[in-house]
Amino acid sequence: MSADRAAPARASSPQAREQFEQLLTACRGDGALVEWPHAGIAGGAPCGDLVRIAVRCAGETVEEVGFTASGCGAARACAAATVELAEGRPLLEVAKLGASDIAAYVGGLSPGKWHGAALAADALHRALGMALAAGAVAHPQRSGRVVVAFSGGVDSTVAAYLAAQSGKEVVAVTLELWADPATDPERSCCSPRAVLRARGLAHTLGLPHFTLDLRQRFSAQVVSPFLRLHDAGRTPNPCVVCNGQVRFDALIAATHALGAERLLTGHYARLADDGEGLLLRRASDPCKDQSYMLARLEPALLERLEFPLGSLEKTQVREIARAAALPVAERPESQDLCFVAGLGTRSFLRRHAASSLRRGKFVTRDGREVGEHDGHQLYTVGQRRGLGVAMGYPAYVVAKDPQRNRVVLGTRDELWARRVYLDRDLILHRAPQRVRAVQLRYRQRPLPCVLVEDEDRAWLELAQPALAPAPGQTACLLDGELVVGAATIAGWEK
Numbered sequence: 001m002s003a004d005r006a007a008p009a010r011a012s013s014p015q016a017r018e019q020f021e022q023l024l025t026a027c028r029g030d031g032a033l034v035e036w037p038h039a040g041i042a043g044g045a046p047c048g049d050l051v052r053i054a055v056r057c058a059g060e061t062v063e064e065v066g067f068t069a070s071g072c073g074a075a076r077a078c079a080a081a082t083v084e085l086a087e088g089r090p091l092l093e094v095a096k097l098g099a100s101d102i103a104a105y106v107g108g109l110s111p112g113k114w115h116g117a118a119l120a121a122d123a124l125h126r127a128l129g130m131a132l133a134a135g136a137v138a139h140p141q142r143s144g145r146v147v148v149a150f151s152g153g154v155d156s157t158v159a160a161y162l163a164a165q166s167g168k169e170v171v172a173v174t175l176e177l178w179a180d181p182a183t184d185p186e187r188s189c190c191s192p193r194a195v196l197r198a199r200g201l202a203h204t205l206g207l208p209h210f211t212l213d214l215r216q217r218f219s220a221q222v223v224s225p226f227l228r229l230h231d232a233g234r235t236p237n238p239c240v241v242c243n244g245q246v247r248f249d250a251l252i253a254a255t256h257a258l259g260a261e262r263l264l265t266g267h268y269a270r271l272a273d274d275g276e277g278l279l280l281r282r283a284s285d286p287c288k289d290q291s292y293m294l295a296r297l298e299p300a301l302l303e304r305l306e307f308p309l310g311s312l313e314k315t316q317v318r319e320i321a322r323a324a325a326l327p328v329a330e331r332p333e334s335q336d337l338c339f340v341a342g343l344g345t346r347s348f349l350r351r352h353a354a355s356s357l358r359r360g361k362f363v364t365r366d367g368r369e370v371g372e373h374d375g376h377q378l379y380t381v382g383q384r385r386g387l388g389v390a391m392g393y394p395a396y397v398v399a400k401d402p403q404r405n406r407v408v409l410g411t412r413d414e415l416w417a418r419r420v421y422l423d424r425d426l427i428l429h430r431a432p433q434r435v436r437a438v439q440l441r442y443r444q445r446p447l448p449c450v451l452v453e454d455e456d457r458a459w460l461e462l463a464q465p466a467l468a469p470a471p472g473q474t475a476c477l478l479d480g481e482l483v484v485g486a487a488t489i490a491g492w493e494k
């Protein structure tokens with residue numbers, strides 16, 4: 001199989017033209033499975049060509065494939081070719097098919113017609129992803145088969161490479177979570193463009209690839225709460241929620257359906273058994289540690305997970321990628337939340353929550369008005385930059401009052417917390433006495449603490465003060481390097 005990104009073949013020979021014409025006239029599968037639910041659609045208004053490919057899977061096989069296609073002849077011929085290439089074949093072989101395979105089958109395509117093959121491949125892969133997500137695929141468990149959560153960045157690519165090098169049979173799965181034209185497609189790991197890039201890369205590496213379209217779930221369970229929590233004056237951690245409630249559930253279900261033993265990701269985290277069972281453990285590289293982002297994973301899931309990069313440093317990961325000539329070796333790090341990539345949180349809120357942003361007052365603790373802002377949602381506790389208010393001293397956001405749309409400014413000294421209150425969403429995987437430290441923000445050093453609970457609430461007594469814990473952020477509860485629980489920060493006092 002060749003990659004989607006290979007140079008377009010040219011239709012030149014008489015044989016190629018004959019193959020193309022035959023596909024156009026014979027068209028096995030044309031109009032078949034019209035009502036079938038696992039149908040992917042690609043193309044549409046912007047290009048005028050529309051390809052719909054439907055699949056009926058049974059067990060490990062793509063039993064039947066149907067299509068409808070409108071627009072240019074190439075789109076139709078490529079859709080028909082997809083039926084010929086996929087029908088009756090093992091699902092994991094079909095998952096390796098790319099546009100170049102389809103283009104080759106029709107006898108080659110000129111660059112202007114390559115589009116038809118790309119649409120057919122995309123529609124096919126959307127259909128396969130739907131069948132997988134709907135539970136229409138069932139492989140018996142195969143020893144040595146693993147699924148890699150494949151964003152197409154350097155980390156997940158190296159995770160896949162290491163697994164393949166150690167003799168594992170690797171299946172790549174990419175999640176499509178968000179489609180907003182304003183998001184930078186180069187920097188987002190989960191946009192439609194990122195999915196195409198990841199699929200092309202997986203095929204280049206010879207891996208079967210599946211796309212799970214979780215856009216609706218992501219919007220309902222991650223983005224909507226993200227906006228609501230900002231309205232409520234909080235600074236949420238959508239990645240923690242996404243990992244805990246969306247990503248890993250879907251990926252583990254796919255792992256099971258594809259007959260894989262384990263799900264591997266490129267997260268920098270480790271697993272450890274403390275005698276009571278598996279827990280997450282911080283990565284050996286403290287600068288890259290991502291256990292905080294995984295703090296809400298159910299311990300029961302951990303048995304099916306592996307983090308091949310947990311004991312490596314990022315520089316080592318890049319070295320491995322370079323030595324293996326992986327085409328992503330120099331790909332830059334993703335910095336932002338995936339759905340605000342290239343926009344930043346403030347612009348994202350301006351774009352998606354404009355109606356709830358209203359002008360309001362900056363005030364001091366004693367209620368003195370010192371300036372105006374564009375909406376309390378755009379500020380976070382501990383923020384210093386971008387306030388646009390001259391106070392005569394370095395001013396920080398020390399609190400927010402969402403009801404009155406006020407942002408309270410003060411000095412850095414006012415931001416030191418000794419007691420951090422937790423929401424009722426506290427989860428503990430071990431006895432409360434095992435909570436010995438807390439990480440209050442991603443990329444922040446853990447601080448020693450004890451967990452205290454009474455009938456009404458729970459809080460952390462910190463052994464040393466923390467600067468600006470933001471309500472809404474996750475408190476990742478630690479015993480040494482082990483994650484023993486998590487909660488959302490409700491508030492704090494000195």
Ligand SMILES: Nc1ncnc2c1ncn2[C@@H]1O[C@H](COP(=O)(O)OP(=O)(O)OP(=O)(O)O)[C@@H](O)[C@H]1O
Binds near residue numbers: 290334
């Ligand atoms: N859209 C996605 N589909 C599938 N898996 C994903 C996706 N986004 C992230 N992941 C998985 O989560 C891991 C950590 O994601 P994170 O957003 O931190 O990206 P990253 O550190 O830039 O990793 P990478 O270099 O692999 O993109 C990735 O290595 C990958 O295994």
